[in-house]
Amino acid sequence: MLRPLRLLLSGLQTQPSRCCSSFVSRMRYVNRLKEDDEACTAALKDGSIFLFHRLSPLLRCTDVGTFSPATLTCSDVQSVLQRLGSDGSPLKEAVLIGCSEQNQAQFCLDVGELDQAAVEEASQGTFIDLRKAFFLLPAAEAPLVSKGQALLRWHQSTRFCGASGQPTQRNRAGSQRFCSSSSTVYYPKMSAVAVALVSDGKRCLLGRQPSFPRGLYSALAGFCDMGETLEEALCREVAEEVGLEIQSISYSSSQHWPFPHSSFMLGCHALVSPAHTQLCVDRSELEDARWFTVDEITRALQVKPRRGDPPILWLPPKHALANRLIREWVEQQWQSEGGA
Numbered sequence: 001m002l003r004p005l006r007l008l009l010s011g012l013q014t015q016p017s018r019c020c021s022s023f024v025s026r027m028r029y030v031n032r033l034k035e036d037d038e039a040c041t042a043a044l045k046d047g048s049i050f051l052f053h054r055l056s057p058l059l060r061c062t063d064v065g066t067f068s069p070a071t072l073t074c075s076d077v078q079s080v081l082q083r084l085g086s087d088g089s090p091l092k093e094a095v096l097i098g099c100s101e102q103n104q105a106q107f108c109l110d111v112g113e114l115d116q117a118a119v120e121e122a123s124q125g126t127f128i129d130l131r132k133a134f135f136l137l138p139a140a141e142a143p144l145v146s147k148g149q150a151l152l153r154w155h156q157s158t159r160f161c162g163a164s165g166q167p168t169q170r171n172r173a174g175s176q177r178f179c180s181s182s183s184t185v186y187y188p189k190m191s192a193v194a195v196a197l198v199s200d201g202k203r204c205l206l207g208r209q210p211s212f213p214r215g216l217y218s219a220l221a222g223f224c225d226m227g228e229t230l231e232e233a234l235c236r237e238v239a240e241e242v243g244l245e246i247q248s249i250s251y252s253s254s255q256h257w258p259f260p261h262s263s264f265m266l267g268c269h270a271l272v273s274p275a276h277t278q279l280c281v282d283r284s285e286l287e288d289a290r291w292f293t294v295d296e297i298t299r300a301l302q303v304k305p306r307r308g309d310p311p312i313l314w315l316p317p318k319h320a321l322a323n324r325l326i327r328e329w330v331e332q333q334w335q336s337e338g339g340a
């Protein structure tokens with residue numbers, strides 16, 4: 001059964017007290033910036049900029065030892081560029097990410113042409129690889145840098161038209177690129193990935209790939225094939241990877257996942273018949289897959305992985321959609337046990 005209302009509310013992290021009209025006007029403002037180059041140029045002057053160096057975001061350590069993305073104003077960035085002898089032209093490469101709750105347009109900019117240490121010193125931050133930075137940041141801020149990195153990566157890899165081989169030109173916001181030779185418009189893309197927490201009603205199924213850190217098990221996932229529905233992709237992936245047939249699917253939520261490139265993760269709960277739970281694992285896809293009880297999962301959710309720990313069960317980090325699916329399942333199990 002689909003639950004679209006919950007999807008909308010949870011996906012947008014809506015605050016119950018938030019004024020709807022300010023949300024609507026912010027969304028319309030961002031949309032206008034994508035379409036109006038002049039308005040976007042003006043917004044950049046008053047906007048905030050997140051710097052990246054060869055796709056690594058600039059973070060600052062707070063007084064309490066946590067991290068946050070370094071937010072610079074346009075004039076901050078101009079003075080950093082001036083100090084490093086740059087003429088300020090890199091600012092033209094800034095790409096619109098969105099708009100803050102304070103109605104300030106947000107941009108990202110890769111200064112990979114400049115000396116990394118010099119930019120770090122001038123801007124009082126550190127460029128940290130996104131694979132690390134994503135998990136150092138609070139859950140509310142991680143998506144901002146992952147979106148920024150994804151947009152910058154897309155621009156870097158779409159400089160030429162696939163049809164004509166000619167250079168493409170971007171609009172001011174960076175929300176599209178255009179080839180005047182072939183009249184092709186390019187938009188940023190994500191690959192759709194279906195991720196399912198499979199359950200037989202009492203236990204849940206998790207798998208691990210050889211590349212995972214020791215002890216880590218996660219929900220089953222796979223890229224959607226061209227022309228497939230989400231449901232078809234889930235049924236195929238589960239059949240391919242562990243040899244089970246899904247009986248029913250319920251949608252949970254979605255997430256942009258930046259690793260290794262931009263994926264659009266669509267998370268579901270899937271049910272298989274308790275009479276047909278024998279696994280036939282495709283070892284070319286998974287190193288292992290196992291059924292886990294709610295007690296095992298509840299214990300594992302309390303474990304904080306530390307380097308050098310023995311290989312017990314570790315679950316995906318909080319920022320991952322798989323973690324959310326696992327928590328939802330545990331909650332459902334406790335509720336149904338309480339209600340039984």
Ligand SMILES: NC(=O)C1=CN([C@@H]2O[C@H](COP(=O)(O)OP(=O)(O)OC[C@H]3O[C@@H](n4cnc5c(N)ncnc54)[C@H](O)[C@@H]3O)[C@@H](O)[C@H]2O)C=CC1
Nearest residue numbers: 191193195218221222223257259260263265320321322323
């Ligand atoms: N956020 C989360 O909670 C989770 C995220 N993931 C992500 O989901 C993605 C897919 O998971 P797996 O299939 O387990 O990963 P995988 O990386 O093993 O991909 C399987 C195969 O799909 C093919 N592939 C790679 N990129 C593709 C693309 N863009 N379109 C179509 N096929 C492609 C390749 O042949 C690859 O070997 C991975 O990027 C993984 O990081 C997976 C589980 C949980």
